[in-house]
Amino acid sequence: MALLSVRDLEVKFLTRRATVHAVNGISFELERGDTLGIVGESGCGKSVSSLAMLGILPKPAGRVTGGEVLFDGVDLLKLPDDKLRTIRGRDIAMIFQDPMTSLNPVLTVGRQITEVLAKHLDMDKDQAEAEAASLLDRVGIPSAKNRLRDYPHQFSGGMRQRAMIAMAIACRPKVLIADEPTTALDVTIQAQILDLLKHLVAEEGMALILITHDLGVVAGICARTNVMYAGRFMETAPTAELFARPRHPYTLGLLKSVPRLDAAKKERLSPIEGSPRDQTKLIDACPFAPRCAYEVERSRAENPPLEPIDTEDHFVACWNPVPESDFPKTVSLSGVRAKRSSSGAAAKRAPAR
């Protein structure tokens, strides 16, 4: 059985004016050591689905309305909050987007890490402090022992994100969810943080879910990538396969709107026209159809299911998948990896809902 298995997860936000269908039935499985990227533009439901898995959706508006999240065979969505609390942080931990605001400004960094250790691993003060120091050291903070007494504002952005990571990995979680861990950092620090994550995941054998709008980030770390749009997975495939043979027009659009080092000279950057769908109405049609160049009659009439295409682990939800002739043209860079761009151009351009 898979370590983490999400089935048909549905999340809605109920407000007085409208219901927002944020996540509309996503499924995936994760084994130890897996690295899964979830890519999509702002508001497509990436973060919400991870908050839902941990049972920390904003209340009272956010509701999980369907599906199950099986962790070690236990459905997290059915657990009472106090049971779930023992899993959060110990077995599944999360790293957030903005390190500037994700640490409590009035508690020392050390206190915030020892709090987790004391709670989940029953360590006493001295043990927890020693462990916290070794954690900070592990994530690359120099003279870690002295920095425990520092407050978050005495750390730079990159160091704060390192401290956040130390907090998240404090209990050696089995699953680490990183929600846009590098978005708020500048490019050099981004690379360092991604490197750190990569090493930690490899050394600890954790499973990693990396949520991002940045295809470059995914390319560097994730073995597998799920492309999300309007609360659904549009395409899921091994990352290399996805970059080379994107079968969903949305994936293609994302790839084309980001500069690539290995792009052939003739390739031009082209943004995805239009903006994301209004998610207050759930209609039986492909959600991407209004912005899609490959749209066929059926796209407007019926929602395409996620079905295998080409190989057995490449899935796409599309009535008219991108033909081979339209795949991005690349030149061989012999060993140079796709550039980590500092932004997903398409995601940035589309207004957030």
Next chain:
Amino acid sequence: MSLAEAEAVELQLEAPSGLWRDAFERVRHNPGAIVGVVLILTFVLAAIFAPAVAPADPNEQVGSLAANPEGPSDEHLMGLDKQGRDYFSRVIYGTRLSLLVGIVSVAVGLSLGLIVGATAGYRGGWVDTLIMRVMDIMLAVPGLLLAIGLVTLLGRGLFQIMIAVGITNVPIFARLLRGSILAQREADYVLAARSVGVPGRRLLLRHILPNSVAPMIVQGTLAMATAIIDVAGLSFLGLGPADPSLPEWGRMLAESASRLQQSAHLVLFPGTAIVILVLGLNLIGDGLREAIDPKLRA
């Protein structure tokens, strides 16, 4: 990790600074606040060392009884009152009462407001609605009127008066705290704390509250000023402490108001003392607000 090391070195160069140290720095460069601190310090010292500062016991008759007591002189800095007591000594001992009243009533208001506001802000829902409507009703009644009602209910006495004035402050503190808790509740670090499994009560006490109390401290200083005025007001209206020998500034004013034209000094000195004490507290309060309020920060 050479970059991280460089960062570390750079950071060690600047002196460690926290919210309070920061605030202190800002207060230090605010002339108004400095004046306030000096004024209040003077009063506090006078209160603590009243026996040393005051030339006579406040209740000792040092001159003769007189309808028009003698005014300020070299011997009696602020003259004598109708019972022939040294007025300067009475004003000095009155400082003790006023400061005590300010501190205790604010402590009462602050702690009740803290509990009520935190409950409302953190629980939300109908609890919040119920609590805040009650607070609205309390706010709709003028503070002094509410205090008069409470004193009538609780009885006259220094302690009862402090409680009454404290209670009139509860809605102000409660609203303030509820507001900042609502704002903090949605903060990223709270979500992050929840994501590592910090339970609800701890979340409120360790994470949300310490980030929400700064405006309460500012309000507390300002509330101390109004509390002192309120108590003086109550005394002036004849609802002050029952013991007539207590040198309460408000009562001293009330006793001599009718003879303002004959013995102006009896009104002038306690009146001035109230004004200066309240002014000092307000200056400190405003200075603190400027130092702490993130909206006023550059």
